[in-house]
Amino acid sequence: MQTSVDLTERQAATLTIASAGVQEFATRRTAVGTIDFNQNLLIQVFSQYPGKILKAFYNVGDDVKQGDILFTIDSPDLLQAESTLLASAGVLELQTRTLARARQLLKAGGSAQKDIDQATSDQQTAEGNFKAAKNAVRIFGKTDAEIEQILTERHVDSTLLVSSPISGKVITRNAAPGFLTQPGNAPAPYSVADLSTMWMVANVIETDAPAYKLGQDVEVKVPAYPDIVFKGHVTTVGSTIDPNTHRQLVRSEIADPQHLLRPGMFASFVIQTGTPVRSVGVPSDAVVREGDGTMTVWVTADRRRFTKRTVKVGTHQQSGRTQILEGLAENELVVVDGAVFLSNKLLLGVDG
Numbered sequence: 001m002q003t004s005v006d007l008t009e010r011q012a013a014t015l016t017i018a019s020a021g022v023q024e025f026a027t028r029r030t031a032v033g034t035i036d037f038n039q040n041l042l043i044q045v046f047s048q049y050p051g052k053i054l055k056a057f058y059n060v061g062d063d064v065k066q067g068d069i070l071f072t073i074d075s076p077d078l079l080q081a082e083s084t085l086l087a088s089a090g091v092l093e094l095q096t097r098t099l100a101r102a103r104q105l106l107k108a109g110g111s112a113q114k115d116i117d118q119a120t121s122d123q124q125t126a127e128g129n130f131k132a133a134k135n136a137v138r139i140f141g142k143t144d145a146e147i148e149q150i151l152t153e154r155h156v157d158s159t160l161l162v163s164s165p166i167s168g169k170v171i172t173r174n175a176a177p178g179f180l181t182q183p184g185n186a187p188a189p190y191s192v193a194d195l196s197t198m199w200m201v202a203n204v205i206e207t208d209a210p211a212y213k214l215g216q217d218v219e220v221k222v223p224a225y226p227d228i229v230f231k232g233h234v235t236t237v238g239s240t241i242d243p244n245t246h247r248q249l250v251r252s253e254i255a256d257p258q259h260l261l262r263p264g265m266f267a268s269f270v271i272q273t274g275t276p277v278r279s280v281g282v283p284s285d286a287v288v289r290e291g292d293g294t295m296t297v298w299v300t301a302d303r304r305r306f307t308k309r310t311v312k313v314g315t316h317q318q319s320g321r322t323q324i325l326e327g328l329a330e331n332e333l334v335v336v337d338g339a340v341f342l343s344n345k346l347l348l349g350v351d352g
Helices: 009-013 075-107 113-138 144-153 206-211 339-348
Strands: 002-008 017-019 021-037 040-043 050-058 071-072 157-161 170-172 190-193 197-205 215-223 225-237 248-254 268-285 294-302 303-320 319-326 333-337
Touching: 002 339, 021 206, 021 248, 021 303, 050 075, 075 113, 075 144, 113 144, 157 197, 190 303, 197 206, 197 268, 206 248, 206 268, 215 248, 248 268, 268 303, 294 339, 303 339, 333 339
Parallel strands: none
Antiparallel strands: 002 303, 017 333, 021 197, 021 268, 040 190, 050 071, 071 157, 170 190, 197 248, 215 225, 215 268, 225 248, 268 319, 294 303, 294 333, 303 319
């Protein structure tokens, strides 16, 4: 049943009135979560070979570029590979001279063909062993120029350089001179993270789970930077619902080119979960929740008589306006500020 209140011109002048309009309401979901490193861009840096750490060059928080040397180790495997290279180079040189001498003797009639064949076979074997030894040293990251220097100076150096495979920031350091390191044995001497993107990890309520899809746009805000909206997209949607919390994992990749976000930060996010919906909307302050839970607005046609009307409110709110599904038509005038005054007059039975 509609109930009306009449106001004088002076009383009506104290109210703020606006018109209902049709607009597009974005289909969104909101939730909270926490910021974390993008684990797909976080690298634990190990040496490929065991050894004793000689030097460590970077500390936690330092920026590094791909190829920067993080630490060096004294590698027995590198020492063995370089020693084998020098030995194989010596054998090749000897076998090459032996073959040359056998050929000279054959020309002079002082050698048989079988001696040439044997010397040729020995030289080819030595050459193969030498190439294999060079490749073994090259596996340790030595350049051709460095290998030639080893051969020229006949000096072995067991120092193995371990570089950063990516550009980023050092987030953990366990390397220290004198520590022994083994490939893959935790803790890693260094961990480096690419901070250009971060993860926003949330556990959304079960009833909202069907709305989330891969690739949906995400807007994230954190209390530390209340005026900044970080953009991203959904990269992972959990395949199960936690039976204890009845929530589902939703993980998003967030762009952070200025490196403002930190792991552990509390974050709130809004995800576009569907196409926009066209519907009647009014300023949110125009909608009043009654004691019985119903939602009402005050409407007027002449700005003098005001009628209290029950409406059905939708789930969408945008730019300070609330979606109205039923009870209000486009262009109808509603009271935005002054609904309490009208309700009091109605309660007191005062009619103008």
